[in-house]
């Protein structure tokens with residue numbers, strides 16, 4: 636019978652000690668201590684994860700900064716805030732962060748830890764697990780569900796969520812924001828004349844053309860069919876007007892392989908008014924688009 640502090644190892648009844656067991660765990664188990672001066676260290680650190688390049692157990696047993704300094708700049712404040720909250724309210728920490736290894740490589744780590752009072756500060760008992768593969772898979776799925784298959788642009792769902800974010804930012808900072816709706820003219824004719832497959836090809840090329848003409852921070856998406864939208868952060872109407880006009884003329888001149896001059900676009904523009912709901916902005920841009928169609932297409936209306 637293995638005694639209390641031993642488990643079964645390689646052979647069936649061959650006991651291994653707690654230490655060996657901890658070292659074989661596919662992750663890291665630890666104790667983390669913070670004293671009243673704010674000094675932090677890992678009194679205990681074990682598990683196969685501690686063999687990652689750049690993790691120096693001895694240094695960490697003296698000073699946790701050897702690890703905290705390696706956190707991704709974006710994650711660092713969040714992790715520090717989680718430690719602070721946990722220490723103040725004695726609530727568990729549950730967070731994830733990126734940790735830089737050597738060079739440009741990094742790993743995603745999930746951390747769970749339970750705090751308790753100690754004579755010299757706060758002591759956490761916890762575990763860390765490498766979740767890099769799961770995070771990559773999550774990112775892949777998110778991209779799939781956010782992207783329009785045919786054009787590779789943001790789909791309606793993604794576009795609306797970005798529009799919501801930009802509206803919130805605009806309301807917070809009073810910064811300008813424009814919305815552009817683009818609808819290809821007489822697209823039915825393209826399909827009827829050249830076939831649906833060629834129509835698809837035109838839509839994909841159109842998306843690339845617009846994408847190349849816009850700034851990095853502008854978000855272009857496909858609302859459906861031959862209708863597209865562009866969210867233009869930090870852009871008032873005086874700036875989005877000329878941009879839309881340039882887009883319109885580039886489209887009209889571009890050779891989509893269906894004999895030039897055959898593809899044009901109508902564009903409706905609206906600038907966000909502070910405090911208005913999202914749908915009101917879309918409705919105003921839509922009215923402008925409708926006016927552009929009514930006035931003869933291949934034009935910009937704001």
Ligand SMILES: Nc1nc2c(ncn2[C@@H]2O[C@H](COP(=O)(O)OP(=O)(O)OP(=O)(O)O)[C@@H](O)[C@H]2O)c(=O)[nH]1
Pocket residue numbers: 785818819820821822823824826830831832833834835838859860861928932
């Ligand atoms: N090839 C292709 N065609 C599409 C796709 N989505 C929508 N369409 C076509 O786009 C055309 C849109 O037609 P309408 O809404 O009548 O508009 P339009 O012919 O562009 O005319 P106006 O918008 O009034 O200038 C239809 O023929 C749809 O079949 C797509 O994914 N691929």
